[in-house]
Amino acid sequence: MYEFLQYQIRDVMTVDPIAISPKAKLREAEELFETHDFNGVPVVDNQRCLLGMLTKFDLLNAFRFDAHTLVPHYDDIMEQTVETVMTREPVIVAPQLPLSRLLQKLVEIRAKSLPVVEEGHRLVGIISRQDVLKALRRATTKRELPAHEDSAP
Amino acid sequence: MTTLLYTHAACQEHDTGFGHPECAARLTAILNALGTVPFAALEWRDPPEATREQLTRIHSQSHVERVLGRIPKQKHYAIDGDTVVSPRSGEAALRAAGAVCAAVDAVLRQEADNAFCAIRPPGHHAEPAQAMGFCLFNNAAIGAAHARAVYDLERVAVIDFDVHHGNGTQAAFEQDHGYLYVSTHQAYIYPGTGRREERGVGNIVNVPLLAESGSADLRHAWHQDIEPALRRFQPKLILISAGFDAHYLDPLAELNFNEDDYEWLTREILAVAADCCEGRVVSVLEGGYNLSALAASVAVHVKALMEAPRAAQRALVKEILERRKAKRNENDS
Numbered sequence: 001m002y003e004f005l006q007y008q009i010r011d012v013m014t015v016d017p018i019a020i021s022p023k024a025k026l027r028e029a030e031e032l033f034e035t036h037d038f039n040g041v042p043v044v045d046n047q048r049c050l051l052g053m054l055t056k057f058d059l060l061n062a063f064r065f066d067a068h069t070l071v072p073h074y075d076d077i078m079e080q081t082v083e084t085v086m087t088r089e090p091v092i093v094a095p096q097l098p099l100s101r102l103l104q105k106l107v108e109i110r111a112k113s114l115p116v117v118e119e120g121h122r123l124v125g126i127i128s129r130q131d132v133l134k135a136l137r138r139a140t141t142k143r144e145l146p147a148h149e150d151s152a153p
Numbered sequence: 154m155t156t157l158l159y160t161h162a163a164c165q166e167h168d169t170g171f172g173h174p175e176c177a178a179r180l181t182a183i184l185n186a187l188g189t190v191p192f193a194a195l196e197w198r199d200p201p202e203a204t205r206e207q208l209t210r211i212h213s214q215s216h217v218e219r220v221l222g223r224i225p226k227q228k229h230y231a232i233d234g235d236t237v238v239s240p241r242s243g244e245a246a247l248r249a250a251g252a253v254c255a256a257v258d259a260v261l262r263q264e265a266d267n268a269f270c271a272i273r274p275p276g277h278h279a280e281p282a283q284a285m286g287f288c289l290f291n292n293a294a295i296g297a298a299h300a301r302a303v304y305d306l307e308r309v310a311v312i313d314f315d316v317h318h319g320n321g322t323q324a325a326f327e328q329d330h331g332y333l334y335v336s337t338h339q340a341y342i343y344p345g346t347g348r349r350e351e352r353g354v355g356n357i358v359n360v361p362l363l364a365e366s367g368s369a370d371l372r373h374a375w376h377q378d379i380e381p382a383l384r385r386f387q388p389k390l391i392l393i394s395a396g397f398d399a400h401y402l403d404p405l406a407e408l409n410f411n412e413d414d415y416e417w418l419t420r421e422i423l424a425v426a427a428d429c430c431e432g433r434v435v436s437v438l439e440g441g442y443n444l445s446a447l448a449a450s451v452a453v454h455v456k457a458l459m460e461a462p463r464a465a466q467r468a469l470v471k472e473i474l475e476r477r478k479a480k481r482n483e484n485d486s
Contacts, residue, residue, distance in 0.1 A: 002172030005404040005442065098404035098443070104364070105407075 004139035009102055010095035012135045013116050013125035019044040022051055022083035026062065029054055029082055039112040042123050043086050049121045052086035055112075061085060092117045095124055103132050156459045157259055157268035158187060158195045159252035164273050167245035169237045170229050174405060174442040175273065175287040182448040183271050183438070187455060194459060196265070200252035200272075202244065203295060207254050210298035211291050211325050216282045220246065220289050232284050246274055246289040253296030253392070256435045261304045261390070267423075267434040267458045269395075271451070275439040277319030277394045278344060286317065286344055293394045293437045294325040300390050301331055310335065310388035312379065312422060314415075315396020315439040316406040318347025318359065322394065327353035333386040335379050337362060337371065339399070339406050358382045367401070367409035375421060383425050390433045391426045393419075397441030397450040405442050415450045419457035432461055 019042040020029055032041055033056060040055035062085045063072045093102055093114050106114065106129060113128035165177045187195060208217050223230050224243040231237050249272035256268035276293055278286030297309040310333040311326070313319040318338040323346065326332035333356050338347050340361035347359045360374045383391070397415065399408035419436075426434045436458065441447035 002174060005174050006172075096402060098402065100404045101407050108364075 001140055004136060005098065005100055007099040007135050007139065008095065009093055009097050009099060009116055009127050010125070012099065012131045013095070013127040014131070015125050017042060017123070017126040019048065019123060020054060020082055021045075022081065022086070024082045025078065026059060026080050026082065026085065027078040030059065030078065033059070039128070042115045042126060043082055044123050048123050050090075050092065050115055050117050050123045051083070052088045053090040053115060054082050054086045058085045058087055090115060092121075093127065094118070099132060099135055102127060106132065155194060155196050155265050156455065156461075157256060157265045158197045158271060158455070159200045159256050159268060160184060160197070160271040161200055161245075161248040161252065163241055163244040163248045164271075166241035167274055168229070168239040168241065169287070170239070173237060175275065175440070177273075178444055179441065179447055180271060180273055182444040183451045186448040186452045187271070192452075192455065192459070195455070198255070198259075200248050200255045200270075202247035203250035203254055203290070207295055207299055208250060208290060210302055211281060211294045212279075213282045216284070217290075220284050232289075236284055236287055236289075238289070242274065242289070245272075248272065249274060249276065250290045250292050250295045253292045253435060253437050254299045257296045257300045257390070257392075258303075260433050260435055261300065261306075266432050266461055267426075268436070269451075269455050269458060270435070270437045272438055275315075275396070276437070277313055277315060277322050277396070277439050278317070279321040280324045281321075283321075285321075287440075288321060291321045291325060293319075293392050293439075294322045296435060296437065297332060297390075297392050298325075306389040307331060308333065308386055308388050309390045309392065310383055310386055311392045311394060312383070313337070313394035313396070313439070314399065314418060315394055316399035316403065316408050317343050317396070317440065318345075318361075319394055319439075320344045320346040323347070323351065323353070323357055323359075327351075327357055330354055330356055332356055333382065333388060334358070335382055336360065336394075337374050337379070337399070339364060339366075339408050342406060356386075362408060364407040365409060368411065368414050371410060371414055371418065375418065380421065380425060383422075384429070387429050388426075389430050390435070391422060391430065393422060393434065393436040394439045395436045395451075395454060396439030397447050397454075398439075400441065400443060400446040400450055402443045402446040403441065405440070412446075412449050412453045416453040416457050419454050423457065423461045427462055434458065434461070 040053050043052040116125035252270040276291040279288035279291040313336040326334045335358040337360045360378045399410040401409040426432045
């Protein structure tokens with residue numbers, strides 16, 4: 001478990017993750033969720049600066065009852081742009097944050113994944129519960145000693 | 154007059170086992186930083202081992218024997234899940250406590266204005282009869298007791314900015330008006346003590362901070378609670394339990410202090426010391442587990458100690474001002 005304390009987010013995050021434009025339609029976002037099994041996708045501008053996160057909850061949120069229609073219209077809603085429903089000012093983390101501290105944060109806010117940004121808000125990665133679970137296992141698994149390269153005959 | 158640095162090779166030989174965060178590399182990182190040119194004026198000293206008399210001012214005789222009796226001839230022995238000892242741990246612990254006593258001696262005999270003890274194992278979790286939380290003997294408390302016993306100091310303060318609460322120091326002091334213990338720490342983490350309501354005989358000031366607290370919260374705590382308590386108490390000596398694990402990159406907790414905060418806090422403490430006790434400060438290393446953050450934070454802390462207004466200089470300035478004033482009065486009359 002001590003080794004886990006040495007890990008930082010950048011060691012285990014998904015680097016340069018798939019992201020979506022704020023002008024994309026919700027239909028495209030839904031397809032992303034469908035094909036990649038993401039829980040959320042970062043929303044970025046042309047410079048890959050983070051503008052928000054679009055999660056499955058945000059998508060569902062677009063279908064909640066409101067004052068405008070009696071029944072939500074699927075096709076109309078799917079034509080809305082991502083920026084209209086995304087989570088603005090999402091919780092962000094820095095690549096050098098110790099993984100032990102990220103773990104506290106994920107549990108605390110019950111997030112499934114968080115965008116990793118550098119100074120200037122540039123998106124550099126995404127970190128998920130699964131990444132942390134994997135890192136926990138990796139940090140605590142006794143690895144076999146690698147065979148010495150120079151031990152070959 | 155100068156700043157002293159107490160450290161000993163045995164402290165680097167206290168082996169806590171593979172990968173343990175409280176590791177010898179912590180001291181290596183610190184000493185590498187303090188070995189650079191800006192720290193050339195530091196006077197390095199080897200500490201003696203603490204005597205039984207010094208240890209038992211805080212700890213029970215049986216605690217001392219139990220700890221030293223558990224040091225294995227080889228490999229490791231785990232006192233608890235966190236606290237591991239190995240063959241050289243006994244000497245390391247004795248040198249660590251001895252360093253603080255020697256630093257107290259040097260500062261009270263005016264050989265130096267202040268001192269930093271780069272030692273391990275750390276001490277502030279060690280209770281009078283219980284080793285725990287990486288700690289065997291309570292170095293800072295032992296130094297404080299030494300100052301009171303040998304130099305008849307009426308009041309000694311310990312300020313503890315390690316991210317964990319110093320349950321051991323609190324336990325040692327909470328019945329004794331001669332000590333003030335002031336601590337900032339993250340609430341609800343190890344060791345679980347340090348709630349605001351824990352006030353001893355009015356001589357314990359706990360300022361728990363919520364996770365993700367940072368620079369502004371530290372300043373608020375200082376102005377609201379810590380500085381007023383220190384000035385009310387008027388200590389004759391200030392010891393610092395200097396843990397650097399409230400740093401934003403530390404893996405063992407979730408506060409967000411940075412190097413500037415540690416420098417600022419050190420200067421604030423020195424200003425109080427200048428007013429109350431001729432600048433007498435002995436700082437004692439506790440935690441801090443990100444090696445580069447630890448080295449950088451200790452560096453600004455020690456730099457601030459070195460730049461403390463020198464007691465001799467202050468006395469001189471005071472004398473000159475008084476002479477001028479006397480002269481002016483003479484001329485006026």
